Amino acid sequence: MPHDSQNLLPIALTMGEPAGIGPELILLAAAGRTQAAPFFAYADPALLAARAHRIGLDMAIVETDEAGAGHAFEKGLPVVPLRNKAPDRPGEPDVDGAAAVIEAIERAAGAIRLGRARAMVTAPIMKDVLYRAGFKHPGHTEFLGELGQRFWDQPAEPVMMIWSETVAVVPVTIHIPLAEVPAALTEDLIFATGLVVASDLKARFGLAAPRLAVAGLNPHAGENGALGSEDRDVVAPAIIRLRDEGIDAWGPLPADTMFHARARQSYDVALCMYHDQALAPAKALAFDEAVNVTLGLPFVRTSPDHGTAFDIAGTGKANPSSFLASLRLADRLSR
Numbered sequence: 001m002p003h004d005s006q007n008l009l010p011i012a013l014t015m016g017e018p019a020g021i022g023p024e025l026i027l028l029a030a031a032g033r034t035q036a037a038p039f040f041a042y043a044d045p046a047l048l049a050a051r052a053h054r055i056g057l058d059m060a061i062v063e064t065d066e067a068g069a070g071h072a073f074e075k076g077l078p079v080v081p082l083r084n085k086a087p088d089r090p091g092e093p094d095v096d097g098a099a100a101v102i103e104a105i106e107r108a109a110g111a112i113r114l115g116r117a118r119a120m121v122t123a124p125i126m127k128d129v130l131y132r133a134g135f136k137h138p139g140h141t142e143f144l145g146e147l148g149q150r151f152w153d154q155p156a157e158p159v160m161m162i163w164s165e166t167v168a169v170v171p172v173t174i175h176i177p178l179a180e181v182p183a184a185l186t187e188d189l190i191f192a193t194g195l196v197v198a199s200d201l202k203a204r205f206g207l208a209a210p211r212l213a214v215a216g217l218n219p220h221a222g223e224n225g226a227l228g229s230e231d232r233d234v235v236a237p238a239i240i241r242l243r244d245e246g247i248d249a250w251g252p253l254p255a256d257t258m259f260h261a262r263a264r265q266s267y268d269v270a271l272c273m274y275h276d277q278a279l280a281p282a283k284a285l286a287f288d289e290a291v292n293v294t295l296g297l298p299f300v301r302t303s304p305d306h307g308t309a310f311d312i313a314g315t316g317k318a319n320p321s322s323f324l325a326s327l328r329l330a331d332r333l334s335r
């Protein structure tokens with residue numbers, strides 16, 4: 001363990017979808033733990049043991065409570081057992097595992113609130129399985145906003161940012177059908193999102209004057225209204241309001257030309273109007289290094305930029321690099 005990490009609270013990991021690659025990412029992170037800040041996982045220990053066996057990894061799984069996690073980290077992977085069980089059936093998601101998935105996320109937030117962990121890193125979830133189990137939130141991002149409200153009693157404004165040294169993007173609307181984007185995209189929403197982004201890039205990432213490039217919604221940012229009115233009537237007024245707050249925001253920019261290498265030099269983060277406008281360039285440019293970080297929360301949460309990867313779960317082929325980048329960023333932001 002690096003010397004300067006010894007007195008830090010651990011980082012809480014959540015198991016994610018049991019049928020996905022989350023369990024093996026946690027095991028792979030534990031295999032390299034001498035290079036990492038201390039962490040423990042909320043998971044089903046039997047699932048982790050079975051998955052370690054499947055991928056041929058010899059890893060001691062040390063059951064512990066949160067207080068014992070630091071000591072357990074010296075011996076292996078510290079696991080705080082979940083009350084709900086999760087089956088080890090890679091590639092076969094089932095609502096059976098949903099209660100454990102949700103419990104892990106709730107307990108990680110609770111641990112931070114109680115001073116037993118300093119940040120959380122979440123392994124990927126399958127949203128559809130959770131919806132079928134009655135989960136009311138589109139994804140982690142919005143659920144963590146509710147947990148921020150529940151445990152900290154503060155209104156949270158969770159904002160998704162996919163961050164890497166290569167590119168950082170924020171989708172203003174997130175997990176909604178594309179057909180609903182124009183109606184959901186309001187001047188107030190763009191303005192509020194920009195405020196959270198500018199504030200957290202200053203406070204958490206240490207940027208003195210964050211530069212926000214704002215994408216338009218339509219091709220060519222509307223072509224002066226000929227290809228859609230939202231850029232002129234909704235996006236542009238929000239940018240004026242952000243500038244009035246002293247934020248270095250500009251646009252609306254045509255989204256097709258704002259991600260090439262020279263364009264990216266001019267901004268710290270691209271504010272995009274919908275999910276794939278933001279995440280497609282980020283994953284194309286930085287799939288193995290990018291991290292999903294939730295801004296606007298009273299605590300630090302990061303996650304890899306990829307999903308459950310059912311096609312390779314349990315095969316040992318999962319690349320842990322985005323997960324490890326998530327751990328490093330959570331460590332940096334919570335020091």
Ligand SMILES: NC(=O)c1ccc[n+]([C@@H]2O[C@H](COP(=O)([O-])OP(=O)(O)OC[C@H]3O[C@@H](n4cnc5c(N)ncnc54)[C@H](O)[C@@H]3O)[C@@H](O)[C@H]2O)c1
Pocket residue numbers: 021123124125126127128140292303304305306307308309310311312317318319320321
């Ligand atoms: N943070 C999250 O919880 C999160 C993020 C994204 C997607 N998801 C969920 O994941 C599920 C599957 O989504 P998807 O198929 O669109 O994307 P995905 O990222 O799971 O997979 C896309 C492709 O990339 C590969 N891949 C992904 N991660 C990899 C890794 N670490 N190493 C090697 N290859 C990897 C997969 O094998 C697959 O071929 C969906 O239910 C989605 O909601 C969750």
Ligand SMILES: N[C@H](C(=O)O)[C@H](O)COP(=O)(O)O
Pocket residue numbers: 125138139140141142160275279292303304305306307
């Ligand atoms: N939109 C994200 C992605 O594709 O990477 C992802 O689904 C994660 O969303 P949450 O962090 O809200 O679960």
